[in-house]
Amino acid sequence: MKLIELLNKISTIKVTGSMSDMDIAGIEYDSRKVENNSLFVAVKGFKVDGHNFIQNALNSGASAIILDDEEFVPEELFKAHDAIKIFVKDSRIAMAEASNFFYGEPSKKMNVIGITGTNGKTTTSYFIKNILEQAGIKTGLIGTINNYIGDEKLISKLTTPESNELNKLLNEMHLAGCKYVVMEVSSHSLALSRVYNIDFNSALF
Template identity: 55%
Template sequence: MELTQLLNSVHAIQVTGEVQRRDVADIVYDSRKVQKNSVFVAIKGYKTDGHKFLQDAINKGAVAVVVEDDNAIPDDLITHSQIAKILVNDCRIALAELSGGFYRDPSSKLNLIGITGTNGKTTSTFILRNILQNVGSKTGLIGTIANYIGDEKIDSKLTTPESNDLNRMFYDMIQAGCEYAVMEVSSHSLVLNRVYGLDFKISMFSNITSDHLDFHQTFDEYLNAKKILFDGLSPNSFAIINSDDSSSNKLIKDCKAKIVTYGAADNSDYQV
């Protein structure tokens, strides 16, 4: 895909420099992985800031750099290097938008199922994948223990990978003939926009307890992180909710999807 076309995928504040009519090789946030004609997205992380590595990315042949800080690299250097500088409000969202565009919105071509909750995500994804595989539906999986593209096992580094890695794996799943993908959706990934723009057909909630408060600080922040998944569902999708959990009503109060509940409570749609 040419850079000129790819730019239609991202909400840019400003584009400076030269937008070349070249096929983009990859979308990367790690400057060590930049190759000729890559687009480098300068993510501000907790340990380092990708804006510090813009020069490295340019030296390695990046065709464009994406920044939040317009002053991180001078426009004169961008012009001299004959590349584009794309200024955005949020580089993590831009990474998700560009990756979705580069891989041609692969999540929309899968029956994507996301599972979130403090406990039970990994078990639930493997059970669901096995059910789908046993009825003849080739299914990919993304999670804590491993990732699967059909029957191919791939090592997992994060419960929910970064958005460019996710979109690449979804693309590979489609190429491998997968109809479904099931994935663990961590609270961290929701806050950090790793799953931004993904087309979830079904999202499931298992439970929530006081966990990960080193990252979220308070239980309400943790709950609101989980809520992001359900707030983003379309009216054509399904939210499957554990009605026994006292936080479930807060989780779905702004959800537009069709809601299906399960639990021991008498008013559950499916009583277990």
């Protein structure tokens, strides 16, 4: 996907560098997963600040960087790697906007049911998934114990994945023929904008 297309979908403050006809191969917030032509998003976590790993991402082949702390990395570093510097107000929201568009707005192509609250999210999500499947509807599930694309079980690392991983997973569910997705939505995911831009059809508390 062309970087200019992604930039049209996110709220930027300033973009530095020559985009020309640049293609983006993927979106990553973990510098260890960056490959050539990746868009790296520097996000601040509870323990780790992604801005500290911008140089690692550039060394691994990132061609563009989204960041919300403009003075964190010297301008010369971007010039040395011929990389695009994209300054935004909130990196997490920008990552959600970019990944939603990159994966084709997958949540709009299925019926997404979000379940939040302190207790009972996992049990409720499995109840709903089973009811839908008994009705013959292929259903995806995103939650604490495992993720499911229909009957295919996937490892779950977070109750609600980061936005780029979430949109990638939703796209895989859509391509696999899922009509419904049941998703546990943690309080952390709401606070950290992980479900920003997700098109929920129903919400349960």
